[in-house]
Amino acid sequence: MIKEYNILIASVGGQGGITLARILSNAAQSQGLKVRVGETLGMAQRGGPVQSHVRFGEDVYGPMIPKGRSDVLLSLEPAEALRVVRYIGKRTTTIMNTSPTLPIPVILNEATYPDPARITSILERIGGRVYSIDAVELAREAGSLRSMNVVMLGAYVSLGEPILTLDTIEESLATSLPSRYLEQNIRALKIGLEKMKELISEA
């Protein structure tokens, strides 16, 4: 019996973080797990930071992950990982998309965007392993930039966390997203999955 398992998704509006949370939570629900999802939806549609806390297990009640207790962080935008460090701890494995979405002050040269190596090193000092993948490029390979979130999902599946099976995730993909994009999304899932396998075997 799973007592507590936490996936944190950090993204900016428009990247599909909320959809990703939907796919994961539907998969968990279909496996009969007790599920809780907490989200900050306020600014989602307009490019603001979005956080989704996808939690399952018997001892899970609150909608938010307690401090330091994420098992996995899926960061769809590199710097957004820094905004959620509160929830990262030693048990956290991070998968980070390396393509940034630059905030306006950075484009205007009024603020600096942190160096990717710096982000990784901060994350590693706080948490566990950090895997970096260029999910935007991989999504392009898969045929659509929109499936970047599903590339990240594929990478997550590769981690081999024993809780959600590939089967239920594929099923959830089919039920959570419009069917006309299914083929495309399965392709993105596989590409993410393979890329992550490579990274893990290199490590």
Next chain:
Amino acid sequence: MIGKEGSVRLLMGNESVARGAVEAGVGVVIGYPGTPSSEVISTLAPCAEELGIKVEWAVNEKVAFDVAAGAALAGCRCLVTMKSAGLNVAFDSIISVAYGDVNGGLVIYVADDPAVHAGMEEQDSRFFTKVSMLPMIDVFDPQDAKDAVVEAFDYSERFKIPIFVRSTSRVAHMRCGVKFGPVRSSVREVGFQRDIRRFTRASPVWCMEQHTRLNEKVEKMKPHFESSRFNELHMPENNAGVGVIASGVSWNYLHEVVALHNLVELATLRIGTVNPLPEKLIHAFIDKVDRILVLEELEPYVELHVKAMIADAGKNVRVYGKKDGTLRRVGEYNYDVVERALGKLLGTELAERNPELDKIRDEAIKVAPRRPLPFCPGCPHRATYTAMRQALRELGYGEGEAIITGDIGCTILGMHPPFNMCWTEVSMGASIGLACGLRYAGIDKPIIATIGDSTFFHAGIPPTINTAWNDTNIVIAVLDNRITAMTGHQPSPSSGYTATGAETEPIEIERILEASGIKKVRVVDPYDLQHTKEAFIAALKERGPSAVVLRRMCSLVARRRGLLGTPSVVDPERCTACLLCLRTLSCPAMSVSEDGKMVIDPSTCTGCGVCAQICPFDAITAWRQKD
């Protein structure tokens, strides 16, 4: 929303409220958009026809409540939804309807917002029960929210009294498995008997009679609420005199701390019926413990009551809460806040501390670049504020000289760089009254009130009439993007359709402005910077009140409807890398290439063409967006 009894679905708190209303056989669901309450209506609207119920976005919360109250008088079951700020708007009617009887169940769903995820105040709406006497159930998760709505309808009808169901952002937007119950028919026998002794308030004698009856109803409800499932007392045999009382979302955090630290001996009491409070349960609780912690976000509502009961009973129970500084009145709670407070109550440190890690975390947050909310690519408001600034400059007013009172909605984003235009944001419609007051105080610079269409319909019309009536020299700028954008693009009276998508004639704001007595009303397309600037210049030169209507559809809506134009293109030969366009507009479709020149991302650009009008070197080619 249409699902079989017994099935379990992952639902958001607000979806669950919607399902609860359906199960209760609701006939009318009406509200005004406001995060975090809006999803109740947006969930029900698409299936309204199939369900045979009336679902409506009203022009404001008071109107929504009045409509619902009318239907409830006739015996229909009604749900009204609003965010906390909306309760203030509707309260004038709510407090009066409380005095009469409702024949059909009338449930008011209000969602508060601790930690201000959506903007506006951290209002604790539980205190409205003290002013209106009305009962309230404070819910802690989506399943509880659905159960509360279903039962609130029954209580409301049985005791002929409106009932509040209150949630907070974290509950309203939380998802969990919700078990569907049976659906009752919404078809009811309706009728309304004239009885002015109950349904009018003009006679003091009748009014006091009604007040007495209201108090009696609440008194009669007490035992029912007391024993309802919304309160839960857990008093273990081996309890050591220590207990926790929790209300709202904190109940979840408490459970989680108890589970993790195996605090099985702790006495706990959940209070869901915050009015009338379960006084017997509270008595039973304070009888057995000598130390308690009260967990409730925002104000010490339960805490004050419990303290008064302890004092009345002549007991000596130490209360940990807001009054002794254990917990804060500001912001939201979470697992860690509750764990810390419990540690204090138990006199042991429950949380693992790691100050070094916390230091790295604090630094990390500082490294994360700010992500201020910009106007979307092609947002008409960006063009409006740009033209407004050009007009002011041309009249000789530099940055920070003219006063612009802003209003609620995407329109307020003009307060951010690079525009730096709006000075104030108070409440729906307040921009206009504020502008008049500034003028009366003797400010002799230009004063412009900016307000969105939905906000104008909501609360902008009375202050407009006031301005015209008293001939106050201000400019009212109505940014008419044909939608209630900020809260998620719900229709407004200018949209041309209703909540369920039924087509209507758009209600044009210039006609309201003119009928309100504003003599000089100009209507422009903000994408046309030159004409918009000229309209502002002319309005600012007027001696009395004047208005400019900036009409252009919200670009997110235009995108969804496939109404976008061709993306604009920068000619790198002509671009001198001055970046004037970027600094003036900060459009998210723009970025800077390695050679310092402007590039426009064709998948993000809406083709609004505004940047092309800014470029002094004609480096941007624009094909204007369709109308």
